[in-house]
Amino acid sequence: MSEALLYSFRRCPYAMRARLALRYSGVAVQIIEVSLKAKPAEMLALSHKGTVPVLSVEGRVIEESLEIMQWALARYDPDDWLLQGNPAVLEWIAENDSAFKHHLNRYKYAERYPQQPMEHYRAEGEVFLQKLEDLLADREYLLAAHMSLADAAIVPFVRQFAHVDREWFAGAPYPRLQAWIQRILESPLFIAVMAKP
Incomplete structure (x- = not known):
């Protein structure tokens, strides 16, 4: 599997919860810290909404934090978070x-x-x-x-x-x-x- 990319902003609560689930599930992810004043063109090309988090993984783009969490837990949920x-x-x-x-x-x-x-x-x-x-x-x-x-x-x-x-x-x-x-x-x-x- 190619490495997952997560466009994130450290203090954003939506990005925070996405990172929590990804780390808990053991998903190898490269986190790209986004400046909200200068959003990277690569992120905007993936997601027109222009807000974090955005996860790019296995050829798909997941733009909602809760959906990212559920995707991660579907892969691995050792303590039954669900x-x-x-x-x-x-x-x-x-x-x-x-x-x-x-x-x-x-x-x-x-x-x-x-x-x-x-x-x-x-x-x-x-x-x-x-x-x-x-x-x-x-x-x-x-x-x-x-x-x-x-x-x-x-x-x-x-x-x-x-x-x-x-x-x-x-x-x-x-x-x-x-x-x-x-x-x-x-x-x-x-x-x-x-x-x-």
Whole structure:
């Protein structure tokens, strides 16, 4: 198999989750760090959407982060990240990618959305944080006793939300969620995919 190429941006949550799944699955991939101000012509020739991640592998191009994750896990999923096809995995990711991402964007870039104060957008996002906190009531990961696709797909976005106001997040009433995010961020897998190129 020719080496896979992943066009990525280190801090992009979508690219982050794609890298997590590729590394977990042991896919040999060359990561090309993209400057969002000067996107490489080769990437734009492969994918007109102009956003990362873009995976070029075995003559095909996969342009969506979740699809890249599923492609990787279909190749090798030693710890059952797919949870034997449990539909809850994709349901939680869908809620993250729609409602939570919507509120996260407004919270992070509140100056672009002056219709409401920043705290309003944060409170809207907290609805999802509270659901995750409740999910963690009796286990260390969202849907199982171990990490799953849901954890890997959602954690980059919760991390981004936490980083908007770290002091607020550190004092927020989500102790289980705070422990969950710390557990993942300190894992060898996450540290490896966040290493500077």
